[in-house]
Amino acid sequence: MYWLKRYLNIWFAFLRNSLVRDMSFRNNFWLELIAASSWVVMNLGFYILVYQHTEEIGQGSGWHFPEFLCFLATTTLITSVVQAFFMPNAQEFSELIRTGGLDFVLLKPIDTQFLVSFRKVSWSSLGNFVFALGLLGYSVWKMTTAETDPLVLSPIICLLYPLFVLLGIVMMYSLMMILAATSIWLGRNQTLYDFWFYITNFSRYPKEIYSGAWGLPLQYLFLFVVPILLVVNVPARMLAAPFRHQENPGLWYVEWYLPIFMVGAAVVSLSLSRAIFQWALRSYRSSSS
Amino acid sequence: MSNTVVATTISHTIGHRFKVWWMIFKISLEERLAYRGDFALGTLMRFLPIVTQIFLWGAIFSAGMTEEGKLFGYSYTDMVAYYLLTMLARAFSSMPGLATGIAAEIRSGEIKKYLIQPVDLLGYLFLRRIAHKVAYYAIALLPFAFVFFLCRGYFSSFPDLLTFGAFLASLVMGFLIGYYLEACIGLVGFWFLEVGSLLFIYMLLSFFLSGHMFPLDILPTSVKTVIELLPLKYLAYYPPAIFLGKIQGWALVYGLLIEAVWLLFFVVLSRVMFHFGVKRYSGFGG
Amino acid sequence: MSIIEIKDLNKTYHVHQKKEGLWGSLTGLFRREYKEVCAVKDLNLQVEQGEFVAFLGPNGAGKTTTLKLLSGVINPTSGSVNVMGYVPWERKNEYRRRFALVMGQKNQLWWDLPARESFRLHQQIYQIDNKEFNYTLTELSDLLQIGKLLDQPVRELSLGERMKMELTAALLHSPEILFLDEPTIGLDVIAQHNIQNFLKYYQKERKITILLTSHYMKDIAALCQRVVVIAQGQLKYDGSLGEIIDQFSSTKEITLSLDTNDQPTGLEDLGEVLEVNLPRVKLRVQRNKVAACISRIMDLYTVEDITVEELPLEEVIANVFAHMSQPSDTDKPNEEIVSSR
Numbered sequence: 001m002y003w004l005k006r007y008l009n010i011w012f013a014f015l016r017n018s019l020v021r022d023m024s025f026r027n028n029f030w031l032e033l034i035a036a037s038s039w040v041v042m043n044l045g046f047y048i049l050v051y052q053h054t055e056e057i058g059q060g061s062g063w064h065f066p067e068f069l070c071f072l073a074t075t076t077l078i079t080s081v082v083q084a085f086f087m088p089n090a091q092e093f094s095e096l097i098r099t100g101g102l103d104f105v106l107l108k109p110i111d112t113q114f115l116v117s118f119r120k121v122s123w124s125s126l127g128n129f130v131f132a133l134g135l136l137g138y139s140v141w142k143m144t145t146a147e148t149d150p151l152v153l154s155p156i157i158c159l160l161y162p163l164f165v166l167l168g169i170v171m172m173y174s175l176m177m178i179l180a181a182t183s184i185w186l187g188r189n190q191t192l193y194d195f196w197f198y199i200t201n202f203s204r205y206p207k208e209i210y211s212g213a214w215g216l217p218l219q220y221l222f223l224f225v226v227p228i229l230l231v232v233n234v235p236a237r238m239l240a241a242p243f244r245h246q247e248n249p250g251l252w253y254v255e256w257y258l259p260i261f262m263v264g265a266a267v268v269s270l271s272l273s274r275a276i277f278q279w280a281l282r283s284y285r286s287s288s289s
Numbered sequence: 290m291s292n293t294v295v296a297t298t299i300s301h302t303i304g305h306r307f308k309v310w311w312m313i314f315k316i317s318l319e320e321r322l323a324y325r326g327d328f329a330l331g332t333l334m335r336f337l338p339i340v341t342q343i344f345l346w347g348a349i350f351s352a353g354m355t356e357e358g359k360l361f362g363y364s365y366t367d368m369v370a371y372y373l374l375t376m377l378a379r380a381f382s383s384m385p386g387l388a389t390g391i392a393a394e395i396r397s398g399e400i401k402k403y404l405i406q407p408v409d410l411l412g413y414l415f416l417r418r419i420a421h422k423v424a425y426y427a428i429a430l431l432p433f434a435f436v437f438f439l440c441r442g443y444f445s446s447f448p449d450l451l452t453f454g455a456f457l458a459s460l461v462m463g464f465l466i467g468y469y470l471e472a473c474i475g476l477v478g479f480w481f482l483e484v485g486s487l488l489f490i491y492m493l494l495s496f497f498l499s500g501h502m503f504p505l506d507i508l509p510t511s512v513k514t515v516i517e518l519l520p521l522k523y524l525a526y527y528p529p530a531i532f533l534g535k536i537q538g539w540a541l542v543y544g545l546l547i548e549a550v551w552l553l554f555f556v557v558l559s560r561v562m563f564h565f566g567v568k569r570y571s572g573f574g575g
Numbered sequence: 576m577s578i579i580e581i582k583d584l585n586k587t588y589h590v591h592q593k594k595e596g597l598w599g600s601l602t603g604l605f606r607r608e609y610k611e612v613c614a615v616k617d618l619n620l621q622v623e624q625g626e627f628v629a630f631l632g633p634n635g636a637g638k639t640t641t642l643k644l645l646s647g648v649i650n651p652t653s654g655s656v657n658v659m660g661y662v663p664w665e666r667k668n669e670y671r672r673r674f675a676l677v678m679g680q681k682n683q684l685w686w687d688l689p690a691r692e693s694f695r696l697h698q699q700i701y702q703i704d705n706k707e708f709n710y711t712l713t714e715l716s717d718l719l720q721i722g723k724l725l726d727q728p729v730r731e732l733s734l735g736e737r738m739k740m741e742l743t744a745a746l747l748h749s750p751e752i753l754f755l756d757e758p759t760i761g762l763d764v765i766a767q768h769n770i771q772n773f774l775k776y777y778q779k780e781r782k783i784t785i786l787l788t789s790h791y792m793k794d795i796a797a798l799c800q801r802v803v804v805i806a807q808g809q810l811k812y813d814g815s816l817g818e819i820i821d822q823f824s825s826t827k828e829i830t831l832s833l834d835t836n837d838q839p840t841g842l843e844d845l846g847e848v849l850e851v852n853l854p855r856v857k858l859r860v861q862r863n864k865v866a867a868c869i870s871r872i873m874d875l876y877t878v879e880d881i882t883v884e885e886l887p888l889e890e891v892i893a894n895v896f897a898h899m900s901q902p903s904d905t906d907k908p909n910e911e912i913v914s915s916r
Contacts (some may be wrong), residue, residue, distance in 0.1 A: 010699045017696060021687045024728070031486035035493060042497045049507055050349055053360055058348035102646045103685040109671035110700050177327040205341055209348035218340070285588065285649060 317420035374529035382467035391475025479566030500526025735766030
């Protein structure tokens with residue numbers, strides 16, 4: 001456990017340095033905080049508008065307004081963590097490659113992937129984390145006090161939910177590292193962020209919306225091949241249990257096969273990101289100075 | 290990159306100017322094509338978000354309280370057509386990297402090269418932008434045509450020639466407004482060194498209020514009236530709305546006129562900002 | 576056994592060959608030509624513990640690439656390197672804890688933070704215990720006189736101060752080998768001098784091994800006993816600075832101050848006349864004829880002052896490079912178009 005303590009210490013130093021840095025540009029910090037949270041608020045506003053004209057998103061899916069708020073809160077929770085801890089590093093990574101700054105990272109007697117992916121923290125993105133917690137609290141309160149089919153929370157679910165949110169974060173992290181590693185091959189990679197945005201865009205909706213002849217293959221693609229649809233859907237379903245409205249909720253394994261699969265998917269994607277990162281490092285050629 | 294080319298022009302004859310413009314255009318195009326990996330990926334990716342939008346609206350319509358199959362005055366096919374056309378409008382009006390580029394040049398002091406050399410910054414960047422767009426269209430034409438062909442069922446009828454002309458005009462003006470609006474944001478860098486957050490707010494507003502995320506018609510009437518006063522709608526909402534016949538007759542004529550006025554406003558604003566910005570910049574000694 | 580052993584080291588880069596013009600860019604979308612560039616070619620070198628070695632060579636000669644190979648940042652195409660018993664590009668933590676690399680053009684400290692914060696991070700990463708860390712930091716900051724600057728954001732420091740900080744960061748973990756790539760680039764004369772003095776002192780005290788590349792001959796003259804000249808990726812010379820001068824500067828410069836303002840005659844017979852700016856005259860004379868020449872001058876003219884100087888080091892080295900880049904029969908061009916995709 002000695003190495004864990006050591007890496008934690010280094011991580012605390014990263015957290016500290018980033019905070020000192022953010023605080024020395026205070027105005028910018030507040031602006032970023034406001035900008036980031038207004039994004040979430042406006043997104044919320046859009047769904048409030050939509051729910052004035054519809055009962056649920058996807059006929060018979062069970063995603064009524066309070067359940068959907070829970071989904072939205074889970075999405076925000078995961079994205080805010082990814083944006084605070086990993087996004088600044090992934091963006092910096094292609095910069096490190098372009099300028100040859102990666103040389104210095106490679107010299108350090110410490111795991112390179114760790115150093116690359118945890119160096120910077122954007123504290124302002126954590127504002128959304130707090131907002132998401134509030135939203136989550138509101139939606140749980142709404143669901144548990146509903147007049148018809150109120151939600152009953154079991155302690156197991158309360159324990160599993162944060163665990164699966166964490167797994168979701170691990171999967172997002174893996175995807176981001178895989179994308180970042182490609183910039184070693186592609187050189188300048190401006191579209192990295194776009195690509196990330198477009199791919200994760202698929203994860204931000206209930207899987208039920210992908211239905212029909214075109215939708216189902218897409219749903220399976222993003223559940224089982226590039227399993228980003230699991231990231232939000234599994235923990236959100238676990239907590240909000242939208243299927244409780246259905247008349248026969250089905251056998252337990254029908255609801256539980258996705259979570260079990262997700263555990264495996266998280267392990268596989270993390271190992272894959274590790275392998276690809278190491279592979280990419282081998283073809284790093286260092287920019288000439 | 291291509292600043293050396295610009296430096297050699299002393300003559301101000303029209304012919305010479307065209308030569309310079311052509312040179313800037315050509316080199317920008319070359320530069321753009323040099324990063325083929327980026328390019329191919331970027332173009333393909335742009336079609337992805339629209340897929341989720343189509344499915345999301347499919348789900349909303351499937352359970353929605355529709356009137357004659359319409360929500361907010363849109364049928365499902367209209368909605369899909371709207372998003373497809375928004376893609377086209379955005380392909381004209383989006384200016385990735387423009388404002389950040391200008392701000393970065395101001396901050397790093399590279400802006401000096403435009404002050405020393407006989408070249409106009411806004412004009413130079415404008416040509417580069419056109420080159421980028423041309424390179425983009427050249428590659429994006431095929432996938433665009435393919436997607437529109439696949440989705441031809443969603444377009445209930447093709448508009449008459451006059452409407453189509455108005456649609457084209459709104460696309461071109463959308464490009465111009467997009468360029469000058471973002472240039473203005475970049476030029477704010479003369480006064481505040483960090484424009485990143487300002488730009489983020491602009492992106493945010495333009496994502497939600499330009500019609501990129503949803504047709505503005507779903508907003509409550511009171512909100513919509515206010516939003517309609519902003520120039521943002523020309524970046525995404527306006528061209529599809531014209532195409533789908535949401536704006537007709539005199540409303541269309543007035544709408545295009547107001548758009549032209551907005552365009553003029555941003556052209557003048559960017560010129561004024563550049564003028565005073567440079568003054569301030571050289572006043573501080575760079 | 577030597578502390579650094581390089582055997583038959585090669586590093587080849589694939590470089591995308593961009594074609595001229597718009598049409599070239601367009602066809603480049605589909606088909607690209609690559610050429611191979613040898614950055615390092617069959618390099619053999621041994622460095623002993625405690626040596627201070629300078630790498631000399633024109634731009635693009637492969638000096639920096641060699642340093643990067645030695646520090647494990649890049650992998651070689653072929654050949655072997657052994658540094659303190661490690662293969663650098665395996666990047667073992669034990670190895671990485673025992674050396675440091677400083678690059679004059681690059682900055683590894685957190686730009687917006689005081690250097691002290693970056694140093695603390697280094698302490699964590701290199702696992703330096705508190706006592707040792709504080710001791711080393713105090714020692715280094717006294718030597719480099721940067722005590723007052725430690726709490727200022729790095730971006731507010733001058734280039735010279737920043738270089739001192741970079742050196743401090745690199746030496747905090749007391750490396751046994753130090754690689755310096757252009758450590759004085761862009762610095763003014765005083766700052767250069769400070770850094771040279773520091774390096775000289777530190778190397779003597781700690782007996783560490785230092786490899787340095789530099790464009791400034793003053794750096795090399797002040798610091799290094801041993802000079803390695805690399806050109807076109809190949810080792811061209813390995814020996815002391817004095818030997819280089821003997822080998823490549825066969826002439827000396829004689830400056831006379833005459834007591835007359837009349838044009839002296841017969842100067843051409845003495846040697847090459849560089850400058851006549853009466854009463855001063857500058858001549859270039861073969862090394863072995865200096866003594867004879869001076870006695871003749873004394874016979875011919877009335878001289879107020881006379882000085883004999885070596886050629887400026889820069890000029891000697893320029894001679895060396897010029898000599899080395901003359902293609903011989905065995906030298907193949909090191910760039911060729913090898914493949915097209």
